[in-house]
Amino acid sequence: xxxxxxxxxxxxxxxxxxEGWAASAPILAGTQPYAFRASPPPAPAVLAATxxxxxxxxxxxxxxxxxxxxxxxxxxxxxxxSVFASGHGDAVVVGSILEALAAAGQQPRAVSPTQFHxxxxxxxxxxxxxxxxxxxxxxxxxxxxxxxxxxLLKALAEVTTTNRPLLLCVYDHPLPxxxxxxxxxxxxxxxxxxxAPPGFGAGTALARLHLHWQPxxxxxxxxxxxxxxxxxxxxxxxxxxxxxxxxxxxxxxELPALPYLEGSLALRLSW
Amino acid sequence: xxxxHISAATxxxxxxxxxxxxxxALRQGQGGLTPNNYEPAVxxxxxxxxxxxxxxxxxxxxxxxxxxxxxxxxALTADGFTQAVAAAAARHGAHRVAVVLGxxxxxxxxxxxxxxxxxxxxxxxPSFDYAHTQDLASLGNFTRQWLGLRGPLFMxxxxxxxxxxxxxxxAQLIEAGxxxxxxxxxxxxxxxxxxxxxxxxxxxxxxxxxxxAADRAGISIGEASGFALLERATGPIPGQxxxxxxxxxxxxxxxxxxxxxxxxxAVAAMRQALASASLAPEAIDWVHLHGxxxxxxxxxxxxxxxxxxxxxxxxSSTKGYTGHTLGACGILGLVMAxxxxxxxxxxxxxxxxxxxxSFRSNTLTTTRTAPMxxxxxxxxxxxxxxxxxxxxxLP
Numbered sequence: 297x298x299x300x301x302x303x304x305x306x307x308x309x310x311x312x313x314x315e316g317w318a319a320s321a322p323i324l325a326g327t328q329p330y331a332f333r334a335s336p337p338p339a340p341a342v343l344a345a346t347x348x349x350x351x352x353x354x355x356x357x358x359x360x361x362x363x364x365x366x367x368x369x370x371x372x373x374x375x376x377x378s379v380f381a382s383g384h385g386d387a388v389v390v391g392s393i394l395e396a397l398a399a400a401g402q403q404p405r406a407v408s409p410t411q412f413h414x415x416x417x418x419x420x421x422x423x424x425x426x427x428x429x430x431x432x433x434x435x436x437x438x439x440x441x442x443x444x445x446x447x448l449l450k451a452l453a454e455v456t457t458t459n460r461p462l463l464l465c466v467y468d469h470p471l472p473x474x475x476x477x478x479x480x481x482x483x484x485x486x487x488x489x490x491x492a493p494p495g496f497g498a499g500t501a502l503a504r505l506h507l508h509w510q511p512x513x514x515x516x517x518x519x520x521x522x523x524x525x526x527x528x529x530x531x532x533x534x535x536x537x538x539x540x541x542x543x544x545x546x547x548x549x550e551l552p553a554l555p556y557l558e559g560s561l562a563l564r565l566s567w
Numbered sequence: 568x569x570x571x572h573i574s575a576a577t578x579x580x581x582x583x584x585x586x587x588x589x590x591x592a593l594r595q596g597q598g599g600l601t602p603n604n605y606e607p608a609v610x611x612x613x614x615x616x617x618x619x620x621x622x623x624x625x626x627x628x629x630x631x632x633x634x635x636x637x638x639x640x641x642a643l644t645a646d647g648f649t650q651a652v653a654a655a656a657a658r659h660g661a662h663r664v665a666v667v668l669g670x671x672x673x674x675x676x677x678x679x680x681x682x683x684x685x686x687x688x689x690x691x692x693p694s695f696d697y698a699h700t701q702d703l704a705s706l707g708n709f710t711r712q713w714l715g716l717r718g719p720l721f722m723x724x725x726x727x728x729x730x731x732x733x734x735x736x737x738a739q740l741i742e743a744g745x746x747x748x749x750x751x752x753x754x755x756x757x758x759x760x761x762x763x764x765x766x767x768x769x770x771x772x773x774x775x776x777x778x779x780a781a782d783r784a785g786i787s788i789g790e791a792s793g794f795a796l797l798e799r800a801t802g803p804i805p806g807q808x809x810x811x812x813x814x815x816x817x818x819x820x821x822x823x824x825x826x827x828x829x830x831x832x833a834v835a836a837m838r839q840a841l842a843s844a845s846l847a848p849e850a851i852d853w854v855h856l857h858g859x860x861x862x863x864x865x866x867x868x869x870x871x872x873x874x875x876x877x878x879x880x881x882x883s884s885t886k887g888y889t890g891h892t893l894g895a896c897g898i899l900g901l902v903m904a905x906x907x908x909x910x911x912x913x914x915x916x917x918x919x920x921x922x923x924x925s926f927r928s929n930t931l932t933t934t935r936t937a938p939m940x941x942x943x944x945x946x947x948x949x950x951x952x953x954x955x956x957x958x959x960x961l962p
Contacts, residue, residue, distance in 0.1 A: 298743065298744040298745055300743065300745075350823075374820075383702070383703075383704075385703070385724070390675070390678075390760075393760055393764070394675075394678055394679060394682045394760070395682070397679055397682065397759050397760060397763060398679075398682040398683050398685070400763075402606075402607065402608045403608055404608040404609060404610075404763075404766060405763075405766065405767055406608075406759075406763045406767075407760070407763040407764050407766075407767045408767060409764070409767040409768045409769075409824075412760075412763075412764030412765075412767055412768065412824075413764075413768070413823040413824035413949050413950075414823065415760070415764070416671060416724070416725075416726040416948070416949045416950055417671070417703065417724030417725070417726075418724060418725045418726055418948070418949070418950040418952055419823070419949075419950055421725075421818070421950060421952070422818075422823050422949065422950025422951055422952065423823070423950075425818035425819070425820040425950075425951055426819075426820050426821065426822065426823070426951065428820070429820050430818055430820050431817055431818055431819075431820055431831070431832065431835060432817065432818060433815075433816035433817055433818065433954075434725070434816075434818050434952065435723060435725060435732055435735075435736055435816070436723065436724050436725050436952075437721050437722060437723060437724070438702075438703035438704065438722050438724055439703070439704045439707065439720065439721065439722050440698060440702055440703075440704040442704075442720075446719075446720070446721050446722075449719060449721075449745070450721055450736060450739075450740075452743075453739050453740050453742075453743035453745060454739055456743045457739045457742045457743050458739075473689070474685065474689055474690055474691045475678070475691070475697065477690065477691065478691070478695070478697035478698070479697060479698070479702075509719065509745060511662040511717055511718075512662070557717075557719070557720055558717065
């Protein structure tokens with residue numbers, strides 16, 4: 297099967313007790329203990345005041361890692377196409393629209409216009425492009441528990457065919473009640489990677505990521521090595537990115553296969 | 568990009584079931600919009616596909632049952648599409664055929680119904696199956712299982728550009744070597760969220776939408792599904808094979824629900840699509856406009872088309888026939904382009920007697936019968952997302 301490779305030029309993380317790469321790398325490397333705590337993402341500095349007011353917690357989560365990953369890559373954020381992937385998208389907004397529709401019955405003007413345009417799955421990508429003045433394509437994927445795997449596969453396919461770097465941003469936020477009962481989600485989690493064609497960074501790459509799709513080889517949920525993070529991997533589908541982030545923090549090559557459809561994505565880092 | 572042969576295609580909209588019904592209505596100038604009886608409080612007109620309420624999915628797929636997947640199944644079972652995909656799976660191997668589909672709202676009607684049926688504690692009814700209906704993955708998993716495919720699966724959701732962007736993302740998968748063929752397309756079905764949402768933005772026209780008219784006053788919402796089978800063009804194709812020749816995308820970076828006033832993002836997407844098809848603007852015979860009928864979209868798109876193609880290239884919108892089918896409009900445009908090229912006609916924007924006098928591109932008011940080869944098809948969406956496809960005969 298086809299193997300795809302890309303250099304990792306920047307990495308970012310936001311999750312419970314994982315507040316950015318600089319603070320999280322020692323935890324993921326096993327040199328500092330992990331402690332679960334609520335970690336509300338910061339207001340996105342890239343957004344102007346009007347957009348910042350309109351952006352809810354899901355957009356803030358996505359933009360936190362988009363901003364950190366691009367800053368770490370030293371590439372201008374407005375220069376990168378992007379792949380956004382999320383299983384739930386902005387379920388906080390969709391849930392509030394569903395509440396409003398149920399409450400309004402057959403009344404006109406049941407829904408807030410701002411909520412409506414924020415409900416699209418590409419809302420986070422839209423705010424990112426507005427905030428950074430980014431004119432490049434952004435595709436937005438969702439595939440339930442396989443959303444991170446789909447985003448990673450798509451990002452490597454795009455880097456390979458376009459031969460240019462891009463931003464990969466994966467995020468999932470808990471759904472509001474009563475939808476939360478359908479997809480229990482432990483806590484918000486997001487990860488960001490700036491990926492580039494092998495050799496693009498001329499020595500600035502953190503590591504090279506190799507991906508190989510194995511359609512007939514199933515994989516189990518990857519187990520993180522950091523004590524205390526297994527619940528997060530089980531409780532937020534995008535936290536399946538944690539084993540890759542741990543391997544980056546530990547400068548290791550091997551990491552577990554990632555479930556994707558009936559098969560898996562074999563992943564490896566080279567240094 | 569390498570041209571990708573469109574070896575099968577199908578569509579369903581208010582114009583009827585199957586690709587032929589779409590082209591026939593366009594040729595005869597017969598639209599499918601009717602007064603809004605889905606969410607009457609919103610008013611206006613809709614492009615509704617009849618009979619979906621009485622067409623549940625077969626028992627083996629019952630967990631996927633929702634309006635959006637019913638609409639998808641109507642298309643999958645039309646035009647011999649399921650059989651064509653089975654033949655492709657036999658040629659390439661089921662794991663070498665990807666599924667890349669777009670939708671904006673997936674099966675959200677199932678959630679709307681569930682919210683209305685909550686118990687005294689506010690819990691959703693146990694019959695509500697989020698993962699198989701409302702979740703974006705629903706349409707993709709249903710389609711892939713229906714077709715018995717084992718290749719990569721992506722669900723794309725870039726608002727009204729979803730199914731157009733799915734074509735572009737599938738082309739990249741094929742080019743990257745992850746598959747040899749891909750089922751592309753998507754579905755978006757009528758739902759209260761979209762109708763009420765566009766009403767809140769004051770973008771629903773009281774009359775059937777009239778894209779390109781000076782007095783245009785907004786959109787009519789429709790529902791549609793469509794699929795196409797893209798394959799690497801290897802060896803001779805019987806007949807003159809029709810193909811996806813190029814694709815381009817961009818972001819406005821301007822506003823969440825209003826397009827960039829000069830159409831900067833639209834220009835970039837169209838130019839990128841032409842470059843990827845290695846075609847000059849003069850090679851385009853028809854620009855299938857996004858053409859929603861809002862004041863802002865149509866004015867922006869006129870400037871963008873003028874900038875890219877100049878004042879002579881015929882352009883028109885088909886949303887007066889079908890309504891704005893949201894995330895499905897890209898694949899519907901692909902199917903229409905194939906059949907308009909095959910039959911040699913360019914449909915006029917429905918009900919348009921004169922284009923907005925401020926427009927400078929060549930908006931058609933009468934259907935033109937003429938041989939044509941290349942179509943540039945636009946799809947733009949909320950979040951400032953733009954995608955353009957170039958379609959035409961295999962070179």
